Amino acid sequence: MAVRKTDLKWSDVTPKAVFMNRRAVIASGGAALLGLSGGGQRAFAADKLNAAPSRYSTDEKPNTFEEISGYNNFYEFGLDKGDPAKNAHALTTDPWAVQIDGLVDRPGSYDLADILKGQRLEQRIYRHRCVEAWSMVVPWVGFELNALLARVGVQPGARFVAFETLMRPSEMPMQKTSILDWPYREGLRLDEAMHPLAILATGLYDEAMPKQNGAPLRLVVPWKYGFKSIKSIVRITLTADRPQATWNMQAPKEYGFYSNVNPNVDHPRWSQASERRIGGGFFAKRQPTLMFNGYGDEVASLYAGMDLTKEY
Amino acid sequence: MARALPQGGALRQAANGTLRRVPVWLVYALGAMPALWLLWLIVSNGLGFDPVKELEHRVGKLGLQFIVAGLAITPLRKLTGISLLRFRRAVGLLAFGYVALHLSVWLFLDIQLRWAEIGKDIVKRPYITVGMLGFAALVPLALTSNDLALRKMGARAWQRLHRLVYFAALAGAVHYVLVVKAWPPEPLVYLGVVAGLLALRLRWRRRHAVA
Numbered sequence: 275m276a277v278r279k280t281d282l283k284w285s286d287v288t289p290k291a292v293f294m295n296r297r298a299v300i301a302s303g304g305a306a307l308l309g310l311s312g313g314g315q316r317a318f319a320a321d322k323l324n325a326a327p328s329r330y331s332t333d334e335k336p337n338t339f340e341e342i343s344g345y346n347n348f349y350e351f352g353l354d355k356g357d358p359a360k361n362a363h364a365l366t367t368d369p370w371a372v373q374i375d376g377l378v379d380r381p382g383s384y385d386l387a388d389i390l391k392g393q394r395l396e397q398r399i400y401r402h403r404c405v406e407a408w409s410m411v412v413p414w415v416g417f418e419l420n421a422l423l424a425r426v427g428v429q430p431g432a433r434f435v436a437f438e439t440l441m442r443p444s445e446m447p448m449q450k451t452s453i454l455d456w457p458y459r460e461g462l463r464l465d466e467a468m469h470p471l472a473i474l475a476t477g478l479y480d481e482a483m484p485k486q487n488g489a490p491l492r493l494v495v496p497w498k499y500g501f502k503s504i505k506s507i508v509r510i511t512l513t514a515d516r517p518q519a520t521w522n523m524q525a526p527k528e529y530g531f532y533s534n535v536n537p538n539v540d541h542p543r544w545s546q547a548s549e550r551r552i553g554g555g556f557f558a559k560r561q562p563t564l565m566f567n568g569y570g571d572e573v574a575s576l577y578a579g580m581d582l583t584k585e586y
Numbered sequence: 587m588a589r590a591l592p593q594g595g596a597l598r599q600a601a602n603g604t605l606r607r608v609p610v611w612l613v614y615a616l617g618a619m620p621a622l623w624l625l626w627l628i629v630s631n632g633l634g635f636d637p638v639k640e641l642e643h644r645v646g647k648l649g650l651q652f653i654v655a656g657l658a659i660t661p662l663r664k665l666t667g668i669s670l671l672r673f674r675r676a677v678g679l680l681a682f683g684y685v686a687l688h689l690s691v692w693l694f695l696d697i698q699l700r701w702a703e704i705g706k707d708i709v710k711r712p713y714i715t716v717g718m719l720g721f722a723a724l725v726p727l728a729l730t731s732n733d734l735a736l737r738k739m740g741a742r743a744w745q746r747l748h749r750l751v752y753f754a755a756l757a758g759a760v761h762y763v764l765v766v767k768a769w770p771p772e773p774l775v776y777l778g779v780v781a782g783l784l785a786l787r788l789r790w791r792r793r794h795a796v797a
Binding site: 340341349355408524543544545557 | 628634636637695700703707710769
């Protein structure tokens with residue numbers, strides 16, 4: 275298991291130039307080359323985000339675009355892993371505004387373009403560990419959440435950051451049911467939100483975020499279980515008190531507020547000691563789950579002195 | 587069983603007449619079709635991005651479906667007079683086969699014989715405990731599903747033993763409800779159907795006892 279995290283060169287990470295070129299060839303009708311594409315990328319050239327490489331990227335091999343955009347938990351669009359890819363096309367992501375309020379100096383409704391203005395987009399290749407004990411490696415594109423918080427000005431009394439997903443039942447059909455308490459909500463402690471690993475992502479594989487992955491703006495907190503990384507965000511609120519979180523409300527014993535990846539604290543109904551990496555095929559070996567999903571060097575200090583079996 | 591069957595009807599007689607001519611092997615053959623289809627999906631990469639989970643869930647659900655089908659045979663006969671009794675053994679063995687496949691996929695492909703985790707799971711996880719108990723209840727039924735066992739045990743003892751399937755069905759449905767996140771409708775529907783089929787039997791037994 276490779277858990278080294280930093281100082282790898284871009285060229286070690288993804289043969290990006292290779293697949294870009296290959297994509298262009300495919301797009302221009304070089305169907306004969308399809309067999310060489312390794313099942314990796316979509317067969318058309320989209321607008322590139324030109325994200326910069328990051329020292330926070332893992333050297334592990336990313337999952338394919340098809341896997342990342344075809345196997346999703348996004349209950350607003352259905353309960354099966356394939357449902358979001360089938361149904362998310364109905365989502366309108368332009369125009370898009372994010373309400374930023376609570377204990378901030380400059381509250382207001384910010385247009386997405388305004389939020390992205392001046393932010394340096396980076397490619398962050400992160401491990402992604404679902405609470406259901408499967409995992410992926412995803413080349414996200416985004417910027418650090420702390421950069422946005424700095425722009426809006428966090429007031430001294432703020433201790434938490436609350437997030438809310440869009441509520442639009444006409445486009446998100448499951449919101450007409452009560453399978454979860456809509457809109458989807460999540461939250462972080464302020465120091466977690468300020469950590470450089472926590473990003474707001476706008477894309478993956480250097481392209482705009484697929485809708486089923488939480489377009490146009492989603493959180494990615496790689497040391498926590500995937501459901502903490504809330505999708506399609508329309509509201510960010512700085513609060514003094516711990517905010518509500520959807521799965522935590524649904525089953526507090528099963529989904530803690532922190533929900534840090536922790537192989538030693540089992541979900542009450544299943545073990546978290548190991549995981550299956552998506553894409554390994556039928557006989558892929560299970561792999562041990564790492565504390566903080568392998569990001570312990572960076573984030574363990576956030577939880578110094580806490581009993582993580584109680585504050586799970 | 588002194589209960590009178592519902593009064594005749596040409597439709598029922600025709601149905602039973604047709605069913606009598608259906609060979610039992612055909613039920614086995616049809617029941618094996620989903621397995622063959624899954625085999626095709628395995629080799630043709632048709633099970634999606636997480637083929638192990640998909641296969642595990644599909645054979646598990648098939649097992650539950652065959653259990654429900656087996657439980658429905660007696661109510662169907664009592665309510666409509668249509669008898670599928672000849673096929674019940676086949677349906678039961680097919681159910682056992684799919685449940686055994688489900689357990690095997692979990693053991694070998696999913697948890698991959700990580701015995702420390704398996705042991706803890708069986709003891710600590712209600713859904714796995716319940717699933718395992720359900721499977722354990724099916725084993726003696728499969729073993730005594732042949733004519734020889736029926737003759738040796740005698741009809742009464744055999745029937746009493748085979749009431750274990752009521753427990754297995756409930757265990758299977760509860761196992762399904764417990765394994766999912768939140769409360770999606772599908773597992774609850776299975777639990778409702780199983781509970782309904784068992785409730786019918788309770789009602790008939792009470793009425794029988796009173797009469």
